Amino acid sequence: MNKAIVGILSRIFPTWMTKMAYRQLTSPQVRKLRERELTVLGEAQQETLIFKDYRIKTYRWGDGPRRLLLIHGWEGQAGNFSDLVRQLPLEDFSVYAFDGPSHGFSSKGETSLFEFAELVGVLIRHWEVDQLVSHSFGGVATTYALYANLDLQIDRYALLTSPDRFTDRIDDVARQVGISEVVKARLVQQLEAEIQMDISTLNVSDFVGKIQVAKALLIHDKADRVIPIQYSRNIHQQWPQCEMIEVEGTGHFRILRSEDVLQKVVQFLHPKHPLPTPGKQAASGGRAPSI
Numbered sequence: 243m244n245k246a247i248v249g250i251l252s253r254i255f256p257t258w259m260t261k262m263a264y265r266q267l268t269s270p271q272v273r274k275l276r277e278r279e280l281t282v283l284g285e286a287q288q289e290t291l292i293f294k295d296y297r298i299k300t301y302r303w304g305d306g307p308r309r310l311l312l313i314h315g316w317e318g319q320a321g322n323f324s325d326l327v328r329q330l331p332l333e334d335f336s337v338y339a340f341d342g343p344s345h346g347f348s349s350k351g352e353t354s355l356f357e358f359a360e361l362v363g364v365l366i367r368h369w370e371v372d373q374l375v376s377h378s379f380g381g382v383a384t385t386y387a388l389y390a391n392l393d394l395q396i397d398r399y400a401l402l403t404s405p406d407r408f409t410d411r412i413d414d415v416a417r418q419v420g421i422s423e424v425v426k427a428r429l430v431q432q433l434e435a436e437i438q439m440d441i442s443t444l445n446v447s448d449f450v451g452k453i454q455v456a457k458a459l460l461i462h463d464k465a466d467r468v469i470p471i472q473y474s475r476n477i478h479q480q481w482p483q484c485e486m487i488e489v490e491g492t493g494h495f496r497i498l499r500s501e502d503v504l505q506k507v508v509q510f511l512h513p514k515h516p517l518p519t520p521g522k523q524a525a526s527g528g529r530a531p532s533i
Contacts, residue, residue: 260428268352279321299347304332309371312339315378319346363387388453406473408444450481458484468494
C-alpha cells in the first residue's frame with residue numbers, strides 16, 4: 243500500500259491501521275535460502291522441538307566439546323549462518339541452531355520478539371551451551387534472554403551487528419508501513435499492555451551491564467543501512483567485557499558471508515585454532531546423519 247495513502251488512513255482510521263501495523267510487527271516474512279545454505283542445513287542433524295504452540299526446527303553440526311548456539315535475526319533463519327558453520331572446526335564444536343517461531347522451517351503463526359527471546363533462553367538451557375553468536379535483532383532477543391535468566395553463564399558471545407533499543411523495531415515497522423506517530427503510539431500502548439512492561443526500558447545497552455558473559459565481541463559495518471553502527475557503539479560503551487571491531491564493505495547481511503569477519507569470529511570463539519590459508523575454507527567436519 244502506498245505510504246501516502248497509509249498516512250491518510252492513519253489519520254482517518256487509526257484503530258484499523260494500528261491492527262495492520264501490529265500484524266506487520268508479529269508476522270515475520272520468510273525469505274528464500276540460497277542453495278549453499280540449504281546444503282549446509284541438509285548436513286545437520288535435525289530435530290523438531292515443541293515450544294508453546296510452535297514446532298521449532300533445530301539443527302546440530304559436529305560433536306565437539308565447545309557448545310555453541312547460533313541465533314538468527316528477525317525474518318532470518320538458521321541457514322543464514324551456513325558460511326560460519328563451514329568455517330568452524332567441527333571436531334572441536336557442537337554447533338546448534340534453530341528457526342525461531344514463525345521463521346524458516348518452523349511452524350507459522352503470530353509471534354513476537356519476546357517469544358523469540360524466551361525460546362533462546364530455553365534452548366541455552368536445553369543444550370547447555372556456553373558460547374553464542376547472534377545476528378541483528380537476534381542480539382536483542384539474546385541479551386534480553388540472558389537478562390531474564392541471570393543464572394545463565396556464557397563464556398564467549400559474538401554479536402554480528404546489533405540494535406540497541408526494542409523500539410528500533412517499532413520504528414522500522416513505522417517506516418516500512420508509513421504509519422503516523424499517533425498510530426505508532428497506539429501500537430506501543432498495545433504492546434505494553436500485553437507484556438506489562440515499559441518498552442522504552444528494553445535496551446541492549448542496559449541489559450549488557452547485568453548479564454553473565456565473560457567475554458564478548460561486537461562486529462558492525464560502518465555503512466550498515468539497516469542498523470546504524472551508532473547502536474553498537476552505544477552497547478560497547480556500556481559493556482566492559484566487550485571488544486568492538488568496525489568493518490567496511492560487508493553491509494548488514496553480507497557480514498554473515500565475509501571470510502575476514504567469520505575468521506575473526508572463529509578466532510574469538512576458539513583462540514587456539516589456526517587460521518585457514520587465505521582464500522580457502524576450513525573443513526566442514528563431514529556430513530552429519532539426519533535424525
